[in-house]
Amino acid sequence: MVVLDSLPVVLADAGATVLLGGVSWTVLQSLDRPSSQSFLAVLLTLTVWALFVSAEGVAQVLSVGLLTNAFELGQLFPVVLIPGLWTIYVLSYTGRGRGLTRRRLAMVAGLVVPPVGAMLVSFTGPSQSVAEGVAAAVVGVELLFISGLVVYSTYRLVSHGWNHPRITRGQLVLVWIGVGAPYLSSVLNETESKALTVGFFVSGLCLAVAVYRYPVMTPFPEADYVTRTRVVEALEEIVVVLDWDGHILDVNSAATETFGQAASTMIGDSVSTLAEGLSQRDLSPGATGIVTLQTTHGRRQFRFSVSVVEETTTSEDDGATPVARTVLLRDITDEQTREQRLTVLNRVLRHNVRNKLDVIMAHAEAMDDDEHHQTIRETATELVNRTQKARHAENSMAAITDTPEPADVTAVARDVAQTYRREHPTSDISVTCPDELRVTTHRTLLARVLEELVDNALTHSDRSDPQVEISVHENDGSAVELVVADNGPGIPERERQILADGTETQDEHRVGIGLWFVHWAVLQSGGELEFSENEPTGSVVTVRLSEER
Numbered sequence: 047m048v049v050l051d052s053l054p055v056v057l058a059d060a061g062a063t064v065l066l067g068g069v070s071w072t073v074l075q076s077l078d079r080p081s082s083q084s085f086l087a088v089l090l091t092l093t094v095w096a097l098f099v100s101a102e103g104v105a106q107v108l109s110v111g112l113l114t115n116a117f118e119l120g121q122l123f124p125v126v127l128i129p130g131l132w133t134i135y136v137l138s139y140t141g142r143g144r145g146l147t148r149r150r151l152a153m154v155a156g157l158v159v160p161p162v163g164a165m166l167v168s169f170t171g172p173s174q175s176v177a178e179g180v181a182a183a184v185v186g187v188e189l190l191f192i193s194g195l196v197v198y199s200t201y202r203l204v205s206h207g208w209n210h211p212r213i214t215r216g217q218l219v220l221v222w223i224g225v226g227a228p229y230l231s232s233v234l235n236e237t238e239s240k241a242l243t244v245g246f247f248v249s250g251l252c253l254a255v256a257v258y259r260y261p262v263m264t265p266f267p268e269a270d271y272v273t274r275t276r277v278v279e280a281l282e283e284i285v286v287v288l289d290w291d292g293h294i295l296d297v298n299s300a301a302t303e304t305f306g307q308a309a310s311t312m313i314g315d316s317v318s319t320l321a322e323g324l325s326q327r328d329l330s331p332g333a334t335g336i337v338t339l340q341t342t343h344g345r346r347q348f349r350f351s352v353s354v355v356e357e358t359t360t361s362e363d364d365g366a367t368p369v370a371r372t373v374l375l376r377d378i379t380d381e382q383t384r385e386q387r388l389t390v391l392n393r394v395l396r397h398n399v400r401n402k403l404d405v406i407m408a409h410a411e412a413m414d415d416d417e418h419h420q421t422i423r424e425t426a427t428e429l430v431n432r433t434q435k436a437r438h439a440e441n442s443m444a445a446i447t448d449t450p451e452p453a454d455v456t457a458v459a460r461d462v463a464q465t466y467r468r469e470h471p472t473s474d475i476s477v478t479c480p481d482e483l484r485v486t487t488h489r490t491l492l493a494r495v496l497e498e499l500v501d502n503a504l505t506h507s508d509r510s511d512p513q514v515e516i517s518v519h520e521n522d523g524s525a526v527e528l529v530v531a532d533n534g535p536g537i538p539e540r541e542r543q544i545l546a547d548g549t550e551t552q553d554e555h556r557v558g559i560g561l562w563f564v565h566w567a568v569l570q571s572g573g574e575l576e577f578s579e580n581e582p583t584g585s586v587v588t589v590r591l592s593e594e595r
C-alpha cells in the first residue's frame with residue numbers, strides 16, 4: 047500500500063523533471079543569445095533539484111535508506127545555488143555584464159561553502175549538541191544571505207522591467223514564479239511532499255511559457271549603466287576631456303594607444319604635453335578644424351571637434367553648468383592624402399589629355415584620308431567633351447560646401463527643358479509640374495543633375511525624334527520627386543547595379559561620368575535615386591528630395 051500511495055508522487059516528480067529538462071534543452075539550442083548561459087544555469091539547477099527529489103522518492107519506494115539520505119542531502123546544493131544563479135541572470139538581463147566576475151564567484155562561494163563546512167563538521171564526529179549548534183548557525187546565515195540575494199535581484203529586475211517598453215509585466219511575473227515556485231511550495235507546506243511536486247510543475251510550465259513567448263534571453267541594459275566603459279572606450283576616435291585651463295581630466299584607450307602614454311601620466315598635464323599642435327588651436331566649445339599631431343605612428347592629420355560637458359544643477363532656474371570640454375579627434379590622414387592625390391591626378395590628367403587631344407586634332411586636319419580623319423576627329427572630340435563634363439561635375443560638386451537654400455524645383459525643370467529644346471529642336475521635351483514647389487538644396491547642383499539626366503536620355507536615344515518627359519510633384523507631403531522619363535533603349539540593368547553598389551571594378555566600368563555625378567550629387571544632398579523601366583520602352587529616373595520645412 048505504501049508503494050502504491052507513493053508511486054503517483056514519484057511519477058509526478060519524474061514528469062516535472064522531464065518538463066524542466068525539456069525547457070533547458072530548448073534554451074541550450076539558443077546559446078548565442080547574450081543572457082542564455084546564465085538563464086540555462088538556473089534551469090539546469092532547477093532540473094537537478096527536481097531530479098534529486100524524484101530519485102529520493104524512488105529510493106523511498108525501494109526502501110533504500112542510504113540512497114534516500116544521499117539524495118535528500120544532494121538537494122541542499124541546488125537549493126542554495128539557485129538564488130545566486132538567479133541573481134547573475136538578473137544582472138546579465140539588465141545589462142550589468144555577463145560571466146563569472148570575482149564578486150560573483152565570491153557570491154557563489156558564500157552560498158556553497160557554509161553548507162559544505164557544516165557537513166564536514168558533522169562528519170568529524172563532535173558531540174551532537176555542537177553539530178546541532180553549528181547547523182543552526184549555518185542555516186541562519188544561509189537564510190539571511192539567500193533572502194538578501196532574492197530581495198536584491200527581484201528589486202533589480204522589477205524596477206528595471208516593470209515600465210520598460212520591451213519587457214512585459216507578464217514576463218516578469220512568469221519568470222519570477224517559475225524560479226520561486228519550488229521555494230514557495232516548500233514554505234507553504236513543509237510536511238507534504240506533494241507540495242514540492244506541484245511547485246516543480248508550476249515552475250516548468252511558467253518557464254516554458256516565458257521561453258517560448260518572451261525575450262527572456264535578450265538583455266535590455268539600463269540606460270544609466272551604459273557608461274563610458276561601454277561607449278567612450280569602444281570608440282575608435284580619440285577622446286580627450288579638458289578643464290577650462292587646458293589640463294587633461296580624462297582620456298579614452300584610443301588616446302593612450304595613439305600617443306603611447308598611460309592615462310595616469312596624461313591626466314593632470316597640459317594638453318600641450320600630449321599634442322603641442324592641439325594647444326595652439328581654438329578649443330572653445332563648438333570649434334572644429336584639422337590639426338597635425340605626432341603619434342606613435344608618426345605625424346598624422348586629425349579632424350577635431352570640441353563640445354562642452356555640462357553638469358545639471360538641482361535648481362531648474364540655474365540650468366546646466368559647463369564643467370569641462372571634450373575634444374574628439376578622428377584620424378583623417380589616409381582620407382586627406384587620397385583626396386589630395388585624386389585632385390592632383392585629376393588636374394594633371396585633364397590638363398595633359400586636353401593639350402594632347404588638341405595636338406591630335408590639329409594633325410588630323412592635315413590628313414588626306416577622309417575616313418581616318420573623321421574617325422580621329424570624332425574620337426578626340428568625344429574625349430574633349432568628357433574632360434569638360436568632368437570639370438563641370440567637379441565645379442558643381444564644389445557647390446555642396448555652400449549652405450543650402452530654398453530652391454524652386456519647378457523653375458529649375460522649366461529652365462533646363464527650355465535649354466535642351468533649343469539645342470535639340472527635333473526632340474520632344476515636356477514638363478509637368480505645379481506652379482511652384484520648393485526644397486532646401488543647392489540650386490546649381492539640382493540644375494546640373496537634371497541636365498545630366500536629360501542629356502543622357504537624348505544622347506543615348508535610338509530614335510530620330512526622342513521624347514523626354516520631366517515631371518515634378520510632391521510625395522506624401524514629405525518629399526519632392528523629380529522624374530525624368532524617356533522612350534530610348536533604357537539604362538542597362540548592369541549599369542544600374544553598378545550605381546546601386548556604388549563601386550566599379552576593372553570588369554564593371556561601363557557607367558559614364560554623367561550618371562556617376564548624378565549618383566554622387568543626390569547622395570550628398572541627402573536624397574534618393576531610383577531607376578525603373580518605362581513602358582513600352584525607355585527608362586524612368588526618380589530623384590527624391592526632402593521638402594522644405
